[in-house]
Structure formats: structure tokens, C-alpha cells
Amino acid sequence: MKLATWNVNSIRARLSRLLSFLETRAPDVVCLQETKVEDPEFPSIEIRAAGYEAVTFGQRTYNGVAILSRTALGAPTYGMEDGVDDPQARLVAATIEGIRVASVYVPNGQAPGTEKFAYKLQWLDRLARWLQRGSPEQPLVLCGDFNVAPEDLDVHDPAAWEGQVLCHPDERAAFRRLMEWGLVDLFRKHHDEGGRFSWWDYRMLGFQKNRGLRIDHVLATGSVAARCSAAEIDREMRKGKNPSDHAPVVVVVE
């Protein structure tokens, strides 16, 4: 199974690029974030014509997640179902070929000390509890835009980013708690080098200068990680006209 995660920054603005990605890369599963459409406006017809079914959890303007799959999507769940009244559409999950797959869009957090930052930390804590409702012995892929660069190695200029949002110690600690439950970073399983990023600012020639961060991740429990033979960041999808500011992360699970 070839599985990708991609923050598309509006599926309507990115539809032709997404369809090109599906055709040229031929992934079996694609987790999307920041679709920014309510479910009735999701371009299901075009996606289906490309050979994919979709599970969508959208909202207007902001957020919105989805999972596309060539094979059946079983037992979909929308949000964390933890009783918290949260209108933001940031997690959707479904079972594909025996693997539970979740597409997540972690809050950005804006800046440490703000209400949005507090919401981000709370959301990550809820995500840890969502994981704890299951077992790391089960096959799970938790992937998406985590809005956390786990280590300085994942940052183009660690000194400039120190203590800033996406790199703050509290976010990194929250991310580590997710990992310690029993997840493997599939990109890091295959690459130990720095300078490999999944997001670059639209401004200031960020991509051209490779001034980016690695904040999009594919995390998997041990049984899935053991079957993972490759992981790459698809920089081609960040090039050219009208890109998302994120590139897809693609893994192969045998």
C-alpha cells in the first residue's frame, strides 16, 4: 500500500494538482488536511472518476480533513468522539485493508501564550487520550499536519525558531507523548538527515531557499512500521504554479 498525507490548503484551489498527484504517483490512500469545504461541496465526483472513494469531515473556510482510498473505507469516525464540544473538523478515521488510518490536522497554535496555543496543547492531549482508547498492538497509521517540528533537525534555522510556535518545548513534549504511546515516525525510520522539510512559507522564497520545517508526519504502530519499506517527501508537488505550501509525505507499506 502506498499511502500519502498532504495538507492541500483548500481542495478547491488544489483540485487539478491533486488529480495530477493521483495520476502520476498512483497512491492507494491519501489523507488530506485543510480541505476548507463542507462535505456537500467536496469534489467527490472528480475524485471518484480518478478511482478513489472518500471519507470527508469538512467545514466552511477553515480546517477540514478527508481520506481517499482505492479500496473500501470501513467504519468511518468523524472527530475524536470524546464528548468535547469542538466544532473544528480536524480528525477523520477509517479502516483500510485492516489498518486503521487517521487523517489529522493539529491546530496551528499561532504563538505561545495565546488562546490558540492553549487550544493546540489541549487538542494534542485529547489526541493522546484518543490513542489510549486503542492499543499500540493494533495496526494504525496516524498521519497529517501535526504543526510540530519534532526536533531541531527538522528546522532550517533552529536558532531563529527556538521557542516559537511549531518548535516550542511544550508542543514537542506533547508530540513525544504521542510517540511514546507506541508510534514510529516512518520518515525518520528511513532518513536520519536534516534539511528535509514538508512545509515552506509562501513568502520570502522559502521553498527556493529550502527554508522549511518538517511538520507533516506519518506515524504508525509497530506492526505497520515493520512493513514500511520507504518514505519520501514529494517536493515536486511544491513546485510550479499554485502549489500548496505543504508537500505530500508518501510511505510504502508492504
Place this chain on the structure above:
DNA sequence: ATGGCCAATTTTATTGGA
């Protein structure tokens, strides 16, 4: 070369992203 923010809405500014 991959080129100097972008997307959606509240639309000729504002908000949020990261």
C-alpha cells in the same frame, strides 16, 4: 530551476495560516 504570500470571506479589507 522551483521565483519574490495565499485562500476564503467578512471582498477593494480582514483573518488565519505557519
